[in-house]
Amino acid sequence: MKGFLAVILNMGIVRKPTIPEYWNKSYDSQLSRWFMKLFSRNRFQLILKFFHLVDNKKIPNRNSPNYRPDSKIRPLIDHFNRVATYFYTPDRNICVDESLIGTRGRTAMLQYIPSKAAKFGVKFWVLAESTTGYVAHLKCYLGKKFTPTSNLLQGTEVVLRLLKNCNLLQKGYHVVCDSFFCSFDLARKLIDLNTYLTGTLRSNRKIVYVRQGEILAAAYKGRESKKPVRMISTFINAANSNGKPKIIQHYNMNMGGVDGADMMLHFYNDNRKSTKVWKKLAINIIHRMCSNAYILYRKNTSDAPVKSRLRFIQEVIEALSSEYLVGRNQPVRGVRQTRRDVTIQHIQGRKEKDCVACSDRATGQRRRSRTQCTRCLRGLHFACLKNHLCMEE
Structure with missing residues (x-):
């Protein structure tokens, strides 16, 4: 959830027309490596799809006298x-x-x-x-x-x-x-x-x-x-x-x-359209929390000079994403590995995974691999090892 919130906040700063564009690997000019590092496109979209605040089974039916349209939020x-x-x-x-x-x-x-x-x-x-x-x-x-x-x-x-x-x-x-x-x-x-x-x-x-x-x-x-x-x-x-x-x-x-x-909210909120109204409201409230947190920081800090709101949000994103990556045994910012630390290994049970480097379901180019990266455990061909993100960190 911390990684998911970090992505939501960062989308308000790094704005793209659609969510899949954050994982666009077709052009070098459109690469967003940070988003790829945290989640695959499909995983993030699944988390967003199944993101809920309450159990829908416990919400009164629309015809019930106890029904409230804000129950989900x-x-x-x-x-x-x-x-x-x-x-x-x-x-x-x-x-x-x-x-x-x-x-x-x-x-x-x-x-x-x-x-x-x-x-x-x-x-x-x-x-x-x-x-x-x-x-x-x-x-x-x-x-x-x-x-x-x-x-x-x-x-x-x-x-x-x-x-x-x-x-x-x-x-x-x-x-x-x-x-x-x-x-x-x-x-x-x-x-x-x-x-x-x-x-x-x-x-x-x-x-x-x-x-x-x-x-x-x-x-x-x-x-x-x-x-x-x-x-x-x-x-x-x-x-x-x-x-x-x-x-x-x-x-x-x-x-x-x-x-x-x-107005402060509008600067770093992408205001992306959503068919689920309550999800848009939830994301708006999350941004309001971040805005309130910055005001509290301004009121209670003795730092000189005081960080800008953009820098403050960026540090919140870094903190959330770092905690998420540590939980996944991923390297955090400032910790680098050498190329020899990244190799490939066979996937147990003769299973296959989509190659993280050359497979792209959005364009119909799905390529499966029986080997995976030893660092991120994602599917990876031996020939694609040199193009893998883990090799560049």
């Missing part, structure tokens, strides 16, 4: 939330927003959001730290059919649920969110829970008073704006700075936590 989501909350306490300014994982696969969780780049996908409610983008909690939106009815507005319900699950209520946190979540109802409830709120308001939510108790409502129209921006806050005072209300400046400074986390 829920253990990983729960683990992510548990670990993210345990290892890090966010700073005072946090934000709540929605994150869309683009997919057009068949699932009851599929949502259409025209304002997003992907438009179709599975939506997550995300609570993140405003400054770093550290994701403290995420919740998959299952759709209206699987959402229990509540007397609260949906935005209010989501924000309160995320804060409660992270144990951040009654601690003076300052939440920033957009007009989907923000309302006078949410502001009142958070004030009672010693939590502050700043965010935009939709135009259909009427502002009757400029100030109502501790709730400040404001409308601002910039020089190039056609419509005024409506804001609400229980923390910022009615004051201006550089010609703009402070409430606008605070919102712009602290609202980008979730979007920033999604």
Whole structure:
């Protein structure tokens, strides 16, 4: 599994159009020796095919009242939330927003959001730290059919649920969110829970008073704006700075936590299409774990200079792949063998294996061998020994 995760993470850095291309041996310019060293193409695809988080036999049937469309991914989501909350306490300014994982696969969780780049996908409610983008909690939106009815507005319900699950209520946190979540109802409830709120308001939510108790409502129209921006806050005072209300400046400074986390995720995630929606979600969450780990490294390291995120991910990949290769009795990075240490031997029981050097099932050129490499135990002809990867290390 460590080797499999190393390959998944590395595919986000070394991007190719299809998975079989990572094992393309037809052209020297396309060789990816690291991927070949860890797995054969067929083995990796089999692991990916049978990769599961739960036993499908234990999942309720679609017609069952206990059925949930996120059943196959829920253990990983729960683990992510548990670990993210345990290892890090966010700073005072946090934000709540929605994150869309683009997919057009068949699932009851599929949502259409025209304002997003992907438009179709599975939506997550995300609570993140405003400054770093550290994701403290995420919740998959299952759709209206699987959402229990509540007397609260949906935005209010989501924000309160995320804060409660992270144990951040009654601690003076300052939440920033957009007009989907923000309302006078949410502001009142958070004030009672010693939590502050700043965010935009939709135009259909009427502002009757400029100030109502501790709730400040404001409308601002910039020089190039056609419509005024409506804001609400229980923390910022009615004051201006550089010609703009402070409430606008605070919102712009602290609202980008979730979007920033999604942007960081996009850089080193290949976003490969998958017919199994839950697998795409699982891989996305694995990348989120790696992103959170880098933020923890930045917060807790005294190294000078601090490693870049790319270098950090590369070292995670090296560590995972090295542990996997040690388990297979394969040489790790930095340990070289001489050519005389690599020979061939007959396979016991008169069995045959595909030659690792000259056989390629993808092109129909399958060549069998009764001999194997003494180092990696893969099928190998004597004539192909000089072209074998083990001879080059």
